[in-house]
Amino acid sequence: MSKQFDVVVIGGGPGGYIAAIRASQLGFQVACIDEWKNAEGGPAPGGTCTNVGCIPSKALLQSSEHFDHANHHFADHGISAKDVKMDVAKMLGRKDTVVKQNNDGILYLFKKNKITFFHGRGTFVKAAEGGFEVKVTGKAEESIVGKQVIIATGSNARALPGAPFDEINILSNDGALRIGSVPKKLALIGSGVIGLEMGSVWRRLGADVTILEGLPTFLGAVDEQIAKEAKKAFDKQGLKIELGVKVGEITNSKKGVSLAYTNAKGEAQTLDADKLIVSIGRVPNTIGLGAEAIGLQLDERGAIVVDGDCKTNVPGVWAVGDVVRGPMLAHKAEEEGVAVAERIAGQHGHVNFNTIPWVIYTSPEIAWVGRTEQQLKADGVAYKAGTFPFLANGRARALGDTTGMVKFLADATTDEILGVHIVGPMASELISEAVVAMEFKASAEDIARICHAHPSLSEATKEAALAVDKRTLNF
Ligand code: FAD
Ligand code: NAI
Numbered sequence: 187m188s189k190q191f192d193v194v195v196i197g198g199g200p201g202g203y204i205a206a207i208r209a210s211q212l213g214f215q216v217a218c219i220d221e222w223k224n225a226e227g228g229p230a231p232g233g234t235c236t237n238v239g240c241i242p243s244k245a246l247l248q249s250s251e252h253f254d255h256a257n258h259h260f261a262d263h264g265i266s267a268k269d270v271k272m273d274v275a276k277m278l279g280r281k282d283t284v285v286k287q288n289n290d291g292i293l294y295l296f297k298k299n300k301i302t303f304f305h306g307r308g309t310f311v312k313a314a315e316g317g318f319e320v321k322v323t324g325k326a327e328e329s330i331v332g333k334q335v336i337i338a339t340g341s342n343a344r345a346l347p348g349a350p351f352d353e354i355n356i357l358s359n360d361g362a363l364r365i366g367s368v369p370k371k372l373a374l375i376g377s378g379v380i381g382l383e384m385g386s387v388w389r390r391l392g393a394d395v396t397i398l399e400g401l402p403t404f405l406g407a408v409d410e411q412i413a414k415e416a417k418k419a420f421d422k423q424g425l426k427i428e429l430g431v432k433v434g435e436i437t438n439s440k441k442g443v444s445l446a447y448t449n450a451k452g453e454a455q456t457l458d459a460d461k462l463i464v465s466i467g468r469v470p471n472t473i474g475l476g477a478e479a480i481g482l483q484l485d486e487r488g489a490i491v492v493d494g495d496c497k498t499n500v501p502g503v504w505a506v507g508d509v510v511r512g513p514m515l516a517h518k519a520e521e522e523g524v525a526v527a528e529r530i531a532g533q534h535g536h537v538n539f540n541t542i543p544w545v546i547y548t549s550p551e552i553a554w555v556g557r558t559e560q561q562l563k564a565d566g567v568a569y570k571a572g573t574f575p576f577l578a579n580g581r582a583r584a585l586g587d588t589t590g591m592v593k594f595l596a597d598a599t600t601d602e603i604l605g606v607h608i609v610g611p612m613a614s615e616l617i618s619e620a621v622v623a624m625e626f627k628a629s630a631e632d633i634a635r636i637c638h639a640h641p642s643l644s645e646a647t648k649e650a651a652l653a654v655d656k657r658t659l660n661f
Contacts, residue, residue, distance in 0.1 A: 189302075191217045193530060194320055194332025196308040196475065198222070199233020200516040201507025202338030203292050205523030209336075210299040212531040217330055218301055219308035219322055224289065229305040231292040232285075233340050234508070235516040238360045241288050243383050245281040246363065247547050250390035254549075262586055272391055274367055281363070304330070310476035317502065318480060334502050334530050337490060338523065339475055341468040341508035346375065349436040355443050355461055356436070359384070362463045368392050373445060373459035377404065377427050379546050380465035382420070386548045389425050396457060398447060400466075402430040407544075409558035409607040411573070412593060416552050416609050419589050423549075431455075436462070470509045495535075496526045504530075518542050541624045545614040550589045553613035555621050556605030559595060568598035572630065572653025574646045576610045578661040581641035587611040592650035594630050601629035601654070612643050619647055630654040 193209045195202045198220025206218040222237055224230040230237055249272075256270045296303045306324025313319075317333040343358035345351055353361035362384045368391045374381045377399035389395040404427065405413040420427060430450030437444040443462040449455050470489040477484060483491040483499040490505040492498055498505050504526045507519030518537070525535025546552040562569045573593045576582035590610025596603050606620030623633055633651035638644045645660075652658050 188314075188319060188329040188331045189217070190316070191215050191302070191330060191332045193217070193334050193336065193527070194219065194308070194318070194330060195336045195338060196320065197233065197338035197340055197507070197509075198231035198292065198303075199338060199340050199507060199519065200235045201340070201509075201519030201523045202233070202336065203231055203295070203523075204520040205336045205338060205506060205527050206301045207295060207299050208524045208527035209530065210301050212527055212533075214527075214530070216299075216301045217304060217332065218296065219304040219306065219320070221305070221307040221324070223305075224286070229293065229303070230285075230289045231296070231303070232288050233338075234359075235519075236288045236292070237285060238363055240516050242281045242285050242363045243359075243380075243387075244547060245284045246277065246387045247383060249277045249280065250387045251549060254390040259586060272368070274365075274391070278364055278366070304328075307474050309474055310335075310479040310482070313480055313500075321476075334504070336523070336526055337475065337498075337503065337505040337509060338507045338519065339471045339509045340519075341514055342471050342473075343464070344467045344469050346433065346436065346464050346466065349438065349462075349464065351464070352438065355438050357461060357463045359463075359465065362465075365461060369460035370394060371442075371459040372396075372461050372463070373398065373443065373457050374463045374465055375433055375445075376400075376464065376466040377429075378465060378467065381463070382425075382546055382548050384463055384465065385425055386423075389423065394426075395424075396426040396428065396459070398431045398433060398445070398457070399427060399429050400431060400433070402450065404429055405546075405552075407558075408552060409554060409593060409605070410560055412552060412554070412591075412607045412609045415590055416546075416548070416550060419550050419609075420548070438462075468508065468514055472509065495529055496522050512539065513542060513544070515542065515544070538625065541621050543617045543621050545617065547614060550587075550610045551613035552609050553617035554605065554607040555617055556603065556624055557595065558605060558607065559593075562595060562604060567604065569604060570596050570598050570601075570630075570654050572596075572650050572655070572658075574649035574653050574658060574661060576643070576646055578649075579641075579643060579646045581643050581645070582611055584641065585611060585643075592616070592646045594633075594650045594654050596630040596654045601631055603628055603630055603633070606647075606650075608647075610643075610646070616643055616647055619644060 192214035195206045195218040222230040311319040372393040374397040377397045434446035445457045506522035528535030543555045577588040593607040595605040630651045638648045
């Protein structure tokens, strides 16, 4: 007789493991199935985010930033650091340790919350009496039944046609996070989030980095003024970004990778590199899920079709995170996981798609929430804008990092905050205040009237809110 559960979660990334924890908190008997293996073949829950995404990329960004500071910024503080060397193997080892701490943390959370964890692949067998039968294929094979099933199977890197990932020369995010020595020449295709973060890591370590981007605009989803400021900073750092290119044939040989492309002027070019990272977006992952066994509807991209509540076309089956529509972000996956568990419990789980923050962890960091100035123009919304540069912020000067600004966009009539955009130091942390403000439908004046600690970067947020009403105090 198959083991029975109230809720079976397929996938143990941020969408899945968080859904499992919330469902358990709500009193359900919960199982979570995840197939990710560590180097020893053991379980490594946490999904893309923990194993080859958010966490390891931030570990490498931190290490490479320390290296960059030691080489270029310590001297300003009177610290001499000659012959600074990077031990790449040690850096990668530290990153692996950080990943393992997170894997172990999730295994501990499964135990703490009395969630039954299965290490293996979950495949739908059929709609069974009282729910759905799911086969788990791991070291052994067994079948379990869930009254309700939450699918959180994530996404995989998209490859360029004719240039499959070999993870030696042509790298996805996985290979990009474990390059064993600093490549002399590194090429990237796609100047989106991964392209900029990974390009930054290896540039700081000394690689000659070129990013080829198909679109003519840089970071089209970002507020234009913020994207322009960020581009200026990246140019200054020596990160070469070519926009409006058309990538042609890619030749992969023992010597490296040769890329034929046409530039924005239509001229034929060749780029030779030791390694190529392809970061052109990700595709939803339903490989081996057995979607057809229960008649689960997928769209033309392979994403599971869901409604606003993450319900699929099969009653009792839900899907969250990268495998469904919406931004491919860990915190979006988590929020959907929590909301679905609450809906199963008859509660009113809710995800506000208008207040999901975005962060690009480059230096300067880029973070935003809400609409951009170009979106407000396109939507015909009357708005007021206010900006404040970090150059005029005391804490930023003390830190020695005055790049960038905070920008507020507020409704011209009601003063409600419609968007906040930041490029500069610790933008990833500063954006939270804006998310809270927007969630509570605050006005720019609300933020302008709140006492912010001095000296702090958050004073730039207050000042940008004041700027909406043209009354900055320090600029
Ligand atoms: P995933 O994290 O992909 O997890 C899915 C899990 O399901 C995996 O463990 C997979 O093995 C498992 N699985 C799949 N099919 C089955 C099956 N049939 N049976 C059992 N298990 C299965 N987002 C951010 O918000 N911030 C960041 O800083 C950030 N950085 C990133 C950096 C990189 C390099 C990349 C690639 C992504 C980054 N992301 C970031 C995006 C983030 O990783 C994803 O949005 C997030 O992981 C999605 O969570 P998920 O639970 O939907 O899927
Ligand atoms: P992306 O969507 O951010 O960027 C892809 C870029 O590649 C785009 O600029 C696109 O125009 C370009 N492109 C697509 N096809 C191309 C082609 N054939 N030739 C040249 N350029 C081409 O995708 P990316 O960087 O792969 O990241 C995937 C997702 O992972 C992100 O969208 C994000 O959701 C998530 N992520 C989030 C991070 C964060 O939150 N800090 C960090 C890294 C990834």
